Amino acid sequence: MPKNPYALAVSAVRRAVLNAYEEAVVRGELPAGAPEDFDVSEPRDKGHGDLAANFAMVWAKALKLNPRKVAEIIVADIDNGDFIEKLEIAGPGFVNITLTSAWYGQTLTAIDEAKADYGKSDYGHGKRVQVEFVSANPTGPMHLGNARGGVLGDVLSSIFQWTGFYCEREFYLNDTGNQVDLLGKSMESRFFELLGDEVSYPFPEDGYHGDDVKEHAKAYIELHGDSLKDAPEAERRTKLRDFALERNIARMKEDLARYRIVHDVWFKESSLYGEGGAVDIALADMKKNDAVYEADGALWFAATKFGSEKDEVLRKGTGFYTYYMGDIAYHYNKFVIRGFDTVIDIWGADHHGHAIRFASAMRAIGLEPTRLKFILMQLVRLVRGGEIVRMSKRTGKAVSLSDLLDEIPVDAARFFFCSRQNDTQMDFDLDIAVKEDSDNPVYYVQYAHARICSILRNLLAEGIAPKPAAEVDFTKLTAPEELELIKHLAKLPQELIMAADSLDPSRMTKYVMETAATFHKFYNACRVRGEEQSVMDARLKLCELTAQVLRNVLTIINITCPDRM
């Protein structure tokens, strides 16, 4: 498994401090009873060293001593080990730590050993995680919310895979229920229209008015003729509905593939129903837990017994199950039947009420609610020329994912949607996204990579290639810009772990932008070509490894990493 240089430094510091404390207690210099928990992290201000520890301030209260006094005692007798160069007491009692050149060298060596795997860890210990995302209604084209959720889910899944989880990407296909029936009715109406009968089946008031339905109906007639005209109504609607669904699903898969998203599983809602299906099993469980009752001709979930504010209908008076029941059965299937340890559902923020209510459903089927996590995305608004864009110019309907991809490159779209935290509302500025220059952050990052490739090419043309890490003297790297860059590269594995913990893929775009910025600063401060041999070797290696890190992160975000641009 690749190393995590940042975590190694942090734990080395922590161990050294705790050891020094134990010895101080034995000598009677400090009282026992200090809490073990304290923070070792990178200080905000770079002038405060590579790492800073706050143990003195955390302990001061418990030990009834002045924080600076505590710090002095610990620092006076600490064993520096391999990684700590020096410790300084500062401010109210912070201890600032400078790391040794050995640590910097080991960091670069670790990256060189792991290469395309650098960043990976076994943090997840193979735990099974499922990320369900997009799950767009198959009654029409995907919208911008799906575009945002698509990238979030896709990148989050990659983050889980990089941090040692087993992760599947899933699309929940709502192929049954009112909305889909309405699609069947809309198809039926278009079908008769095309056959010249506009009166027998008037278009449903709340039907799907889009041209896509007309096209589906036309295609059906071209393929199968008009035989359905005389078929029983139910059969006709079902056939037309399924035909439209299949075509919509195929189109969604195409659009998603174009967007570089491939789901492992497309799970059909309809498969939950029927004899012995997940609905039956989950319902039996709920009955066992005394969670259901009948009233007013409907079957109810006694959600108030499980923490909700009001009860919910599971089976309507019509005999059909509600979406809620389907969703309970679906999650029963995920956890109990398929054995996922954790499930992440990525939904639009308009579903947050449902997300909150779902905790009681989890309890009712005997599952710990925290195993199910929701990411609720706020709305996306398109902005062009300072104005909010509501409709697509071409179709007059809401802007769809494929409309968006017609207009801007996939790299830019993915990077942009991944660059904001999911709980913020976001404005997508088309003017910037469409620009292929440095205003667009994705090019800033790609430029850094192309620039490094150019350096490597130029030197290779002169017969100079990067050497293996073991043959490079990294102690030659001493400039602040060099050390900053190495420190930043060291953080990738930890950054991935934090992204997995906080379910926040935007950390990766932030990280890679900072990687690019840190490199550009180094580039402007330090030359590679023409320096003394050992310095050149070290800097060239640093360039090569920076490019490697950029590639690894861009692979996670799944955007291209050009050698030239």
Place this chain on the structure above:
RNA sequence: GCGCCCAUAGCUCAGCUGGAUAGAGUGUUUGGCUACGAACCAAAAGGUCACAGGUUCGAGUCCUGUUGGGCGCGCCA
């Protein structure tokens, strides 16, 4: 009415889960290529972190209230 989310520089956003003098990008002003890619870098300017309390060594970050914006409260999905 009740519930969830949000509010940080003119604009778009960070702020490492409570740390030291609140940071980037963009826009404005200025400087840096006969030297590895100037799609870059450096500097200046720009702030009552919506408002008022509270918690503690320490609050943009946590708790309460207020204001303003988004969303939700169905035998819809």
